[in-house]
Amino acid sequence: MDGPRATLAAVAEAAGVSVPTASKVLNGRTDVAAETRARVEKVVARLGYRKPAAARRRPRKAVTMLDLVINELDSSWAVEILSGTEKVAQEAGMSIALTAVHSNSTLTRKWLDSLALRGCRGAILVLSDLSGYQRAELARQEIPFVVVDAVGQPDESVPSVGATNWHGGFAATQHLIEHGHRRIAVIGGPQQLMCTRARIAGYRAALDTAGLPLHPPYVRYGDFRHQQGYEQTRELLKLPDPPTAIFAGSDLQALGAYQAMHESRLRVPDDVSIVGFDDLPFAPWTAPPLTTVRQPLQEMGALAARMLLSLIRGEPLGARRAELATNLIVRGSTGPAHCGH
Amino acid sequence: MDGPRATLAAVAEAAGVSVPTASKVLNGRTDVAAETRARVEKVVARLGYRKPAAARRRPRKAVTMLDLVINELDSSWAVEILSGTEKVAQEAGMSIALTAVHSNSTLTRKWLDSLALRGCRGAILVLSDLSGYQRAELARQEIPFVVVDAVGQPDESVPSVGATNWHGGFAATQHLIEHGHRRIAVIGGPQQLMCTRARIAGYRAALDTAGLPLHPPYVRYGDFRHQQGYEQTRELLKLPDPPTAIFAGSDLQALGAYQAMHESRLRVPDDVSIVGFDDLPFAPWTAPPLTTVRQPLQEMGALAARMLLSLIRGEPLGARRAELATNLIVRGSTGPAHCGH
Structure with a gap:
């Protein structure tokens, strides 16, 4: 097709619509009736219309x-x-x-x-x-x-x-202490991760501040995923002195803790309180809604x-x-x- | 530095480790003690070691x-x-x-x-x-x-x-019918989406198959997100003949339905059964775990x-x-x- 290039006006005319309407269709706007859109698109295809180069707004520099x-x-x-x-x-x-x-x-x-x-x-x-x-x-x-x-x-x-992982771990643990909890467990992520260490250090600092001793069996490590939250909570619940609260280290581990609790016919938070970490989008919609440390x-x-x-x-x-x-x-x-x- | 290039053997020797260990460090393997890794990396930096071109395995064609x-x-x-x-x-x-x-x-x-x-x-x-x-x-x-x-x-x-959206809508609704539900509502996504239309058509077909009439107030549209699931469920619960089951159209809308139920002090599934659509990773971990149509x-x-x-x-x-x-x-x-x- 080497003839003169079709203009927007020609497209609009052939489709029986106004130029602004034809333009809307070409720009992918959605406020055009489906039927009108189809008519304009058919004409665009038939006439081989292409927007002028300027209107296509090519960036001057290579996209990186x-x-x-x-x-x-x-x-x-x-x-x-x-x-x-x-x-x-x-x-x-x-x-x-x-x-x-x-x-x-x-x-x-x-x-x-x-x-x-x-x-x-x-x-x-x-x-x-x-x-x-x-x-x-x-x-x-x-x-x-x-x-x-x-x-x-x-x-x-x-x-x-x-x-601020340390602050998060501190705030989660302090919140549990303020609710009267003394037997508070923590499930971290992988032990070598800085964020795990910082969260657990925050947990320890909150216990220290309240004059509570650290009970080593209450400190556990997972991988931030559901399954480890489940397994570590099962282990915690089997202890002779099971915790009354668990800082679960991540929201997914908190859901795993929910499942372990559910299977043991224990209720959250009546029997054991749970705090997550992350505030993922689902956290407000679990049952009960999850108390958690929001990471932005x-x-x-x-x-x-x-x-x-x-x-x-x-x-x-x-x-x-x-x-x-x-x-x-x-x-x-x-x-x-x-x-x- | 125009001298002869450092060899892997020279790196290993200077770091006091074996050649395989030095190689592991250079390849980012994790089965090396942190201290050893640090020592090798220091030597690599000092000697300006670079892996030979062949070992860097450049792809022959441009990556696309x-x-x-x-x-x-x-x-x-x-x-x-x-x-x-x-x-x-x-x-x-x-x-x-x-x-x-x-x-x-x-x-x-x-x-x-x-x-x-x-x-x-x-x-x-x-x-x-x-x-x-x-x-x-x-x-x-x-x-x-x-x-x-x-x-x-x-x-x-x-x-x-x-x-297979139609089949999904059919299966969800049929499952509710088999549990004795007769007042079954549906919340679709945006009305113009093909997947919404197909899911709701599947819902209608299941009602038809069971000889159940379609009750227009039971057919609602959302946007597949939580908030619309919540709002549409609130509206459904206000009906003079509220549904006993809701096919919520997406897992997020199902969570919104959970929230509306919770606020009305109704229990899932004792008062109203809920079915989602998608089977997102959190679906097994909601309380109660969500019955849903899995999309692969x-x-x-x-x-x-x-x-x-x-x-x-x-x-x-x-x-x-x-x-x-x-x-x-x-x-x-x-x-x-x-x-x-």
Whole structure:
């Protein structure tokens, strides 16, 4: 078709609609009747209409990608961080290249190898581990990166975003103490994770502050998932002096604790109070609604993206490490201690 | 540093570890003591060691991206589809470029404009709407695409993946009828969505099959989110002849129904049975555990990715439209009808 290009006016005329209406259809607006839309689209196809180049608004610079690498895409936790990152990237006109490495070093290496080929400008790492070699490889490729919810020793040279895990653990435990609980257990995530250590340190500090001793059998470790919450709670309930309250370390582990309680015909919070950690979207809708420590996951993802954009632009970072505040959300899964169950 | 490059053996020797141990550290393996790891990494940094090019295993061809475009990244529903897509893309050595368009036509257009610049090879669309113009633009750019959970009229020319929504609606309603329910309400998603229409058609067919009349006030529409499930259930409970069972159309709407029941001091399932749709990860852990129609969301995302890879390779598709089976998962939120509440 080498003839003159169809105009918007010609499309509108042939479809028997106004130019603004034809324009709405072409721009994908939804406030057009389905029948009208179909008629305009048919004419667009017939006349081979294409919007003029200017109207297609091609960005002048090549679109660039921010990489987000995560261990598993298997929970609301992941999608909350991702969602915050995506919004900031989009405002900056960037897309997200998403890679799940499933805690597998081969996949992590493949990802590292792909960066240059894809023209990656920067990376956000939501990983449980990143070796010195991997960091060196990112540095060699001059790819700036920001770590979310870092593991291992905090390294001051690495920009990172986290939550105030210690405060969260403290607040959860203090809340239980204020309800009269004295036999308070905790289920952390994997023992080597910084966030686990910080939450459990907060738990210990709250006990200390109240002059309560730490009872070692009450300190448990899981993997932040449901099944471990269930199994650790079953073990706790079998103790000769079972706890009257459990700080479950994550919302998923709290749901596992609910299940263990349910199977033992114990009620939350009448028999045992439960506190989660995360405040995932389902937390208000469990029965009873879950008292939990809110982590601002979307804000953490967004802040990591903003820090990364600063690094890419060569701007100075205000601080290399930012911890966003957690806060306790009291709902229905915590109540006064009854020591007689 | 122009001298001879450091070898792995030199690194191992300087760190006082075996060559296999040094190799483990460099490959990011976790089965190395933290102290050993730190020592090797220090030597790597000091000697400026880099793995030989062959060992870095650069892929021979440029890494390519599959685009996944979704309206909102705000639920487990989204992450389940994404997760299935990501696994298949990764097996094919591809990354996922993720874009959320927030039902906004400007963002959708921006995304279309970015495709050529990014060298996009194909796209998976998880969108509530895609105009004919947008489709034409993908065709013009010769970018194959597959639609997941399509809206609007099914168009045979568009490759798509869905679930057997009609069967799901039928199975959910039949299950309630078998428990003696006669006053059964349904809350769909947005009325214009094909999946809503199919689920509600399945509901009607099950009533028909049992010789039960359709009571129009029992047919409601929401948006698949919690709040609408809550509000529509409140309205249903205010009817002079409130339902004894609700097919809530989505798991999130089912949680909203739970909340409305709880506020009215009604029990699930003793007073009203509730069935969800989706089987999101939290469904087994609500109280009571949710009876729901499972949609194989990960499998749907994976199948869409496999179809897209076939299209990119120019292979024929077995079928342009695939619907994966839903199945009813009976848990604790449904029980016998008691008509006296």
